[in-house]
Amino acid sequence: MSKRASLLSKVAVFRPSARTSVNNSDNAQAPPPAYDAFENDQAVADGRPPPEFAAAVEAETANLTAAFDSLKLTNGPSSTTVDSCLAHLKLLYAIQSMKEDVGYTDGLWGLWNTLAGPIDLSEKSPEEKMKDKQLETLSQIREKRWALFAARAVDRYEAWWQSFPGKQLTEKDTESVGSEAYIKFADRSVAELMEWTEDMLPPLDVLMVWHTHMLNPRSFLEDSMLAGLRSMWTTGMPWALVNAAINTDFAYNVADDAKAQWVAKTGLSWDNADDPLIKTLRCPRCNTSLQVPWTTCGMPEDYKGDDDLDLGGNGYGDGDLHYSCAGCSIILCKELLSVAKFVTDVRALIGPNNRPMPGTVLDPRTGMPEAPPPEDVRKKMVPRTFPNRLLKSGLNSIRTKMVELITSDSIPKPSMQDVRAEIEKIMDNRMLLSQLDGFTSVLPGTKYQPTPTARMCIRKMMSRYWGNSSIFALDLTGAVMRQGVFIEKMYKLDWLHSPSARDTMRRLITKYQRFIGIMKTFRSKVAVPTLDVDLAWHTHQLSPSAYYTFVVSETAQFINHDDKIPEDTLSVQFEWTSKVYQDLYGEVYSECTCWYCEAIRSSHISPVGKIFGMSAQEKVAESFHTTGAAALHPPSASAHISSHNSVRPSFSLDTAHPAATRRKRIQARIEAMHKKRLEDAYAKAQKRAAKKGRQLPPRGEFYDHWGYPYYFYGPYMYPMYFMPGAYYGYPGYVAGCAGAPGACANGTCGGGVAAGDCGGPGVSSLTFGGGCGNGECGAGADGGGCGGGGGCGGGCGGGGGCGGGGGGGGGCGGGS
Known part of the structure; x- marks a missing residue:
């Protein structure tokens, strides 16, 4: 094994802290050890830890070994237990350790620390460090190493996924009553479990991607159905x-x-870094074999260029793939690969097996397999299959036009915008639509249009291709990066080393069960978890069939775990969740004393209730402090809002489209209103705390990322350190308005579903009070939101919204 590969597969027992004097710029900025037994660094002259440290580590290791050996675990599906939560934490720690090893490996893929320039290692305040351009660049180099590693991990996961035998889903399966490939796919009573053995385990980077895939429950179920991997999903x-x-x-x-079995099954190295630096692809147009570099960002260690370091790149794992085909001269880019994926899926649909299009497999409202009506006439009008019928129909020569996007030299730069344009032509023609649904004539003066659910399914189908050229329902590279936010927070909370770890797990499982109860009661709302609730929720989702059985029995739908929610929507819905939890259970929801959580609790207190004495919400908040519970939850070590899925609408990054400019103004007003509400609530919390002799922590906090500090106004915000253009799939945005890239086709809805945000009853609206216009999503929840659970625990509430040119809601209006 190479030295570099060894670095990626092992975790050092002792890692010097930032205060330790080490003659290496990267080691000097290394993260602190997972568990620091002493306040002061006591490394001896030869670099070894002091004897006291070694003894403490040895004792701690013995305790951990005994604790981990006693976990009662199986290799099959299970409910959420204390032991499974602890095992999950252990996996998260391993992933975080791997991430740190990758980011801090100098020279990996030609990304050298020296490219950042000389680093000032003197002690500085966070404000001073934020002005250090070299330190910021060094942190970005480390982030780029990890981004490339994650992109390669997803590619390796795809190879592993395809190595499992499975029979692809067909339209006939979806139409057959009792089909085990479809309607009974999730039935654990008739499913065969996968018999896992140690030699079947994949490398840790692939395990990480699988972990992320399963944490998108509806996407993972759909992908498993399409590939016929029932035993893998069930187990x-x-x-x-x-x-x-x-x-x-x-x-x-x-x-x-x-390791030998992995190599035999996939043809890939066990260690990610040992795989080739070249990705072999077939040109979608001429089928020429292409050797595309994974990155073009690597430089010699002694590079002395005058230009600013470009961490975008034009390689396969970079943010802006750009490679000219030697056979036909077409430019290989992400857009082309997405179109190629779409055309491949269309060919599978119209081919002999009639494989359904991605996004048309599950009922868009319940997230469950949907048995079709028995009558042949009504089968033709099942809303879920509307996209398949449209693409197979041949109306307006759509089949030919879709294939020509790839085969015709007259279309030099095919994109998903072209796909959307062709769909819009049919959606705008009411006569063609009536023929598609089996109506031979339409009464004079009437305008036939598909049902709102049928239009929603067009958007669900399109969502599988915007910014996603993989075989999966979502871009897993971006999902891995977002999930990394949660993993790092779990690592820093360090519950595994707490003597009360088991009690903590018991409490968070109870909170999780209550959280599901809130979703069951308030189905049109978005419920947002705290970090502790999210750990239990994630753990349950890693046993997909057990999770499916539980939530379906509780809520009559397969609750999704939303991968993208705009940050202000997340915060507002967290405030709602916190209030409902305190109303129902008489306990604080977020057991944290940071300024944000104090402000959220303050916002629950009604001034009307105070006229008649202390309100119920104030009693709950005050009890949190008077009982001493608050003292056990300092801001630096508490489980407040879980925001790993927090994103920014894409118009905040790209204002080229007119609708984006308009929507950005609306979003800015909404953000300002939300920030003012938080400021007011914080001011009230300060006054109440002062009366009780307490002092609240200041607003905002500095977050250390690869050794460079970033200022966060609140914990609900999306990661400010994400670098647009540096990732294979950018993890920090969601499409923000109709007509803009990544949004819906006119006649279906406004922006949201197609981008992976407003997936009907399964995800959240773009902004609080926004969502799809009434008559588009058709749920009618709160005046036109996408009703029905899912998402981050609820459907999309709110009136108004992004009207895309079909039905009510009007342009990009933001409800209140």
Whole structure:
């Protein structure tokens, strides 16, 4: 094994802190150890830890070993338990350790620390560090290493996924009553479990991507159905094997047989960094074999260029793929690959097996397989299959036009915008639409149009291709980056090393069960979890069939775990969730004393209730402090809002489209209103705290990312350190308005669903009070939002919204 590969597969027991004097700029900025037993660094002259440290580590290792060995785990589906939550934390620690090893490996893929310039290692305040351009560049280099590693991990996961045997789903399966490939796919009573053995375990980077995939429950179910991987979906994460493979240093170790089997099944190296630096692709147009570099950002270690360092790049794993085909001269780019994926899926649909298009497999409202009506006439009008019928119909020569996007030299730069344009032509023609649904004539003066659910399904189908050229329902590279935010927070909370870890797990499981109860009661709302609730929720989702059975029995739908929610929507809905939780259970929801959580609790207190004495909400908040519970939850070590899925609408990044400019103004007003509400609530909380002799922490906080501080106004915000243009799939945005790239076709809805945000009853609206216009999503919840649970625990509430040119709602209006 190479030295570099060894670095990526092992976790050091002792890592010097930022205060330790080390003659290496990267080590000097290294993160602190996972568990620091001493206040002061006491490294001896030769670099070894002091004897006291070694003894403490040895004792801690023995305790951890005993604790981990006693976990009661299986390799099959299970409910959320204390032991499965602890095993999950152990996996998250291993992933975070791997991430740090990758980011801090100098020279990986030609990304050298020296490219940042000389680093000032003197002690500085966060404000002073924020002015250090070299330090910021160094942090971006480390982030780029991890971004490339994640992109390669997703590519490796795809190879692993395709190595499992499975029979692809067909339209006939979806129309057959009792089909085990479809309607009974999720029935655990008739499903066969995968018999996991140690030699089947994949590398840790691939396990990480699988973990992320499963945390998008509806997407994972759809992908598993389309590929026919029923036993894999039913069984889920083999916790017993995974727990055994991770030692107390959180290094992932498997037997040589597992590594040999991986290489034999996939043709790839066990270590991510040992795979080739070239990605072999077939040109979508002429089928020429192309050797595309993974990145063009690498430089010699002694590079002395005068220009600013470009971490965007034109390689396959970079943010702006640009490669000219030697056979036909077409430019290979992400847009072309997305169109190629779409055309491939259309060919599979119209081919002999009639495989359904992605996005048309599950009922868009419940997220469950949908048995079609028995009558042949009504089968033709099932809303879920509307996109398939449209693409197969041949209306307006759509089949030919779709294939020509790839085959015709007259279309030099095909994009998903072209696909949308062709769909719009049919959606705008009421006569063609009536023929598609089997109506031979339409009464004079009437305007036939498909049902709102049918139009929603067009948007669901399109969502599988915007910014996504993989075989999966979503771009997993961006999803891995977003999930990394949660993983890092779990790592910093460090519950595994707490003597009360098991009690903590019990409490968070109780909170999770209550959280599901809130979703069951308030189905048209978006419920937002705290970090502790999210750990239990994630753990349950890693046993997909057990999670499916539980939430369907509780809520009559397959609750999704929304991968993208605009940051202000997330914060407003967190405020709502917190109030409802306190009303129902008489306890604070977010057991945290940061300024944001104090402000949220303050916002629940009604001034009317105070006229008659202390309100119920104020009693709950005050009890949190008077009982001493607040003292146990300092801001730096508390589980407040879980915001790993927080994103910014795309118009905040690209204002070229007129609708984006208009929507950006609306969004800015909404953000200002929300910020003012938080400021007012914080001011009230300060006054109440002062009367009780308490002092609240200041607003905002500095977040250290790869050694560089970033200022965050509040914990609900999307990660400011994300670098647009540097990722294979940018993790920090969602399409923001109709007509803009990534939004819906006119006649279907406004922006949201297509971008992976407003997936009907399964995700959140773009802004609080926004969502799809009434008559578009058709749910009618609160005046036109996407009703019905899912998303971050609820449907899209609110009136007004992004009207895309079809039905009510009007342009990009923002409800109140």
